Amino acid sequence: MPTEYAFPDNAAKTADASQELVSEKMSVAMGPSHPSTHGVLRLQLELDGEIVTKCDPILGYLHRGDEKIAENMTYNQFVPYTDRLDYLAPLANNVAYAIAVEKLANLVVPPRCQAIRVIISEMARISSHLLGLGAFAMDTGAWTVFMYQFTEREKLYKLFEELTGARFTTSYTRIGGVARDLPEGWTDRVLGFCDQFLPILDEMLEMLTRNKIFTDRTVGVGVISKEDAIAYGLTGPNLRGSGVPLDLRKDKPYSGYEQYEFDVPVGSKGDSYDRYLCRGEEMKQSVRIIRQAIKNLPGGAWYAEDAVRIFAPRKDKVLTSMEELINNFMIVTEGPQMPAGEVYFEAENPKGALGFFVVSKGGGVPYRMKIRSPSFCNLSILPKICTGVLLSDVVAILGSFDFVMGECDR
Amino acid sequence: MSLAPAEVLSALQGKFAQVTARPSGDHPAVNVPMADAVALLRHLRDERGFDFLVDVTGIDWDVDASPRFSVVWHLFSTRDHGYLRVVAACASDTEPSAPSVAALWPAADWHERETYDLLGIRFENHPDLRRILMWEGYPYHPLRKDFPLAGIDVPLPDLEVGEVTRATAAPAPMVGGPFVASTGEMNLTEAEPRAKDESWDERKEKPDTL
DSSP states (O other): OOOOOOOOOHHHHHHHHHHHSOOOOEEEEEOSSOGGGTTTOEEEEEEETTEEEEEEEEOOTTOOOHHHHHTTSOTGGGHHHHHTTSTTSHHHHHHHHHHHHHHHHTOOOOHHHHHHHHHHHHHHHHHHHHHHHHHHHHHTTOOHHHHHHHHHHHHHHHHHHHHHSOSSOOOOEETTEESSOOOTTHHHHHHHHHHHHHHHHHHHHHHHHTOHHHHHHHTTSSOOOHHHHHHTTOOTHHHHTTTOOOOHHHHSOOTTGGGSOOOOOOOSSOSHHHHHHHHHHHHHHHHHHHHHHHHTOOOSOSBOTTOTTTSOOOHHHHHHOHHHHHHHHHHHHHOSOEEEEEEEEEEEETTEEEEEEEEEEEESSOSEEEEEOHHHHHHTTHHHHTTTSBHHHHHHHHHHHOOOHHHHHO | OOOOHHHHHHHHHTTOTTOEEOOOSSSOEEEOOGGGHHHHHHHHHHHSOOOEEEEEEEEEOOTTOSSOEEEEEEEEOTTTOOEEEEEEEOSOSSSOEEEOOTTTOTTHHHHHHHHHHHHOOEEETOTTOOOSSSOTTOOOOTTSTTSOTTOOOOSOSOHHHHHHHOOOOOSOTTBTSSSBOOOTTOOHHHHOTTSOOTTOOSSSOOOTTO
16 A cells, blocks of 8 residues: 655745745845944945845045035145045055145155155055955955054054154145155165065965955955946056056156056956955065165255245244245245146055145135045945845955045045 | 147047137146037047046136036046046036036046035936935035035934934034033034134124124
């Protein structure tokens, strides 16, 4: 007698049941206080299960009105505000801002000043990329790199402190020069840092480059095509990761970058992994530039001596000479005197091209100052590439973008 | 295409008669009537190699200036490595508007939203013209020259929140708290030391109340 056994097919039953369920999309606010949004970015996500069907970035949580503030103060007074744009590379922001205003004044700074600016910009790049790398690794589950890079950044911060008096908010540049000359023996300590840094960097990259977990999370995730990268105005490693060899240090050299030999790494696929590889290689190139700059560091003045009504005179002269005293007084109270005009300058910052559009009607205060921030432009592609990916991939994509909200929201 | 300013101008004037040179401290710059702006930008992108839209912004030329608002586009050529500035004045001084180029460069999307947010220049045919830095429902455009640096007190931080909770809030909830000094009876304009105080000048005497 045949016995019939009913084998409950759980999978089939679940499938039937799920068809009866009404599929609803879920709306999730990721951020503004979320560890992987690196600051106060809020992503308003629409989820279908694990899959993101819509992504709407909401900005402005860190908006301080920097452009409005700039219109109400003299050019030198705004330098500390530039520290707070990309606060992971304040020195690079200082340099970009100073060069923009010097272009307005038609001012050429001496070679020593240019070389100092190159050195500090590249140190800022290393410091910023290190944090970008560590945070990216942490977002994808690798804690160790974060600890390694913070040790290195601490060494850089010590050098920054010795140079500028501040670890974080450096405010080192002035219109027409820098705040002070390099301290005695500082360049040797920078070279010492570079020597010990390269082996550690290799060690850090070894932990990630062939790491199965890391590659699984990043390879093929968040692919940006060359055309999209240009159309969305991406700059920096995010653009070069997509295979566009655009680097303003090479293509539109400023501050004497044309004298240095360095390579511009580009990615081949444009995924998160390529952006990571670009950052790793760029740090090695930065070390190369720093070594060349220090080897050929010119002597002479570190400020534009002929910029009488722009760069404040030396303190000893202020105390002994009437004319310099008056000049110093005028520069402090009325600001560096600028001609009327419009200039736009972009510098290749760690995060991308940081641009300043300065409109002057003459005098010591800008009439309009527009800050073109790379993080703002880079994030504008998020709604496109975050659609159709898994929720956990959004974390990896954000990590690979290496953005800073201080700069994005201004 | 060479990027000497005179050559840019003569090359463009062959196709757009209305384009004129604009004084500039650095890169070539042109003025164009607002009606021709999109055609010119499309021409620059497709035939002159300016494939990279760097920046879109606006300028408020002063409260009583006319034309009061201008829109500025900065283009970059990834082929020739040069910049070009295109400027167009808005026809209306009270309700300025400009055509959107978000269809040419998706990068323009957020730049135009920001310009609308901070300066109040409306971009026609923009796919999604919302505020981006200030919150939705904020009544002012802060980068306009008639907006004081100290800001203006507004009752609601967020329309959505207000609708749900019926709550109103002062702009700085921490005032008088552990980190922010209390401003007492003063309003924001009086309390903000850097704010441009427009209640007195050489002709008008400083009031005693300050």
